Amino acid sequence: MSVLILKREEIKKVIDMREVIEEVRKVYKLKSQGKTVIWPLVNYEFEEEHAAMDIRSGYVKGEQLHGLKMLNNFPENREKGLAPFNGIMMVYDSNTGVPIGIMDASYITCMRTGAAGAIGVDSLARKDAETLMLLGAGKQAPFQIAATLLLRPNIKEVYIVDPLSFEQAETLASNMRKILQEDFDIQADQTVFLAERSIEKAVRCSDAIITVTPSRNPLIKKEWIRPGTHFSCLGSDMETKQEIESAIFAGAKIYADDKEQCIRVGEMELPLLEGVIREADILGEIGDLLCGKISGRENSDETTIFDATGLYILDLAAAKAAIAKAKKVHMGIEVEM
């Protein structure tokens, strides 16, 4: 059997955020239609090494794709001059079980996470939203901004705030136009990118807020938010992580990428545990919204929250797009196994 091997740099060259957004949207809908299966997570902590690994896998029935990714997180590698993190994914054709690609997982994960946050903004933020705030100026931020601007080109201002490093926010703000052009083929001449020191100030100016920090303490207070603000919360994907105050959930319209997973490890975990909201307050999954099974925003004053914990089935669909394009342009190497 012949398998296409793609490295990070090759994936970066062939993958297109426009396609990834469409693929992610399609998979969310297929999930709502019961045409996806998320297989059980396998994870392990290496105590002595202070490290962790996990294996995420699943099946997109509607697209006849299945596979896995294995992630290794060894923070102490930094001291050894090695990358602290690596991910490899394997993608299979579910009609035949034949492997179609083995590739670096990290760029694909960034792309589909960007698409997820942006789909939340596009589906739930006010139609007249003109200001976006990014909380967290790390490696996820440019992907979120790129995908959101593709879906909402009317956004005029993007506030970039980083709770740990204003410098990082500044660097990202000043490079953002170039990154959008070079990495995403997006012209953003109508949009300004502003680094901001004060979370409060940025929140008070924003119609849509995307959170992508690993925070364990809420950084955004309810009293700061405007009526009609939308949140796409992507940072919380483990127990006890929290980026926005639990009180923001009270009265808000709440959507999950995967309800069960969000309840367990998402941004909604603590508001539920604290009793600020009950499970019945979760309107449903984003796929249900995209399929028209549940309602979205109904007026300009509601707060909407999309809690996205990440789904491997999104990686599969994004990888499929990358593989198809790579084959077309003869990128990567085909290996006989």
Added chain:
Amino acid sequence: MSVLILKREEIKKVIDMREVIEEVRKVYKLKSQGKTVIWPLVNYEFEEEHAAMDIRSGYVKGEQLHGLKMLNNFPENREKGLAPFNGIMMVYDSNTGVPIGIMDASYITCMRTGAAGAIGVDSLARKDAETLMLLGAGKQAPFQIAATLLLRPNIKEVYIVDPLSFEQAETLASNMRKILQEDFDIQADQTVFLAERSIEKAVRCSDAIITVTPSRNPLIKKEWIRPGTHFSCLGSDMETKQEIESAIFAGAKIYADDKEQCIRVGEMELPLLEGVIREADILGEIGDLLCGKISGRENSDETTIFDATGLYILDLAAAKAAIAKAKKVHMGIEVEM
């Protein structure tokens, strides 16, 4: 990161059964010492495709290796002119989480399974055993014979019986010496290989019996066996599979590769369910025996049974040997991921 990719043919060239036996023995011992972890199995049946996949993974703490293999079994591929089965494994250095190899899993699985069956024979069969019987002349048979002859060169006769195809048994018997020479670098001039039609007749002549069929009905009856016969049962790895009559377990010394797994899906599953034996009748795991924690054969009349359902941690150790050798002889391709 740079990962070595090895295909089946390359693995076949570099891997040595002698080393695999030592690695498998070592891993069994490490398991007994609590230095291995078998992570939860992920499996799925594709109903429409009448197919199945599973992901096996684990960690050999003693060797600082972890990884996974993904197996796809799509029997209907035969009609499409495609291989019905494929397996790919990924091997990581557990000190750093860095991937060290991605390779075809099938040859490695055959090698470690051969080593497992042979270690059972070597640890438990009578020291003066001279006749070996293989029940099943499929792809596993040569690996079992090769490994057993390495550990027990005094075996003079090998009976090969296949319940479904005498022709296959005949072909294997007549080619066996050549296969041993070419694939395993073993001279077996003192051993004769005999295809036999009658299971009963072969059983009545044999001191050690290795079963490697996918049978769901017992093929060997208790009344046929000699005093002091050893069984290495490798075919049963799923519920309801059974190769030898339950009654053979009564009074026998019983060992497992992994006790919990053997109880659930091994050759001992049905004897336990039928009440022929109780869980307390299982003496322990083969690793406990190899570590000297439990006793083995104590006289020439006992029946001994090694129930081996297969462990991914064995693949890891065998793969490590293959990777080390491949690097030495510059085989395979190094891919930057």
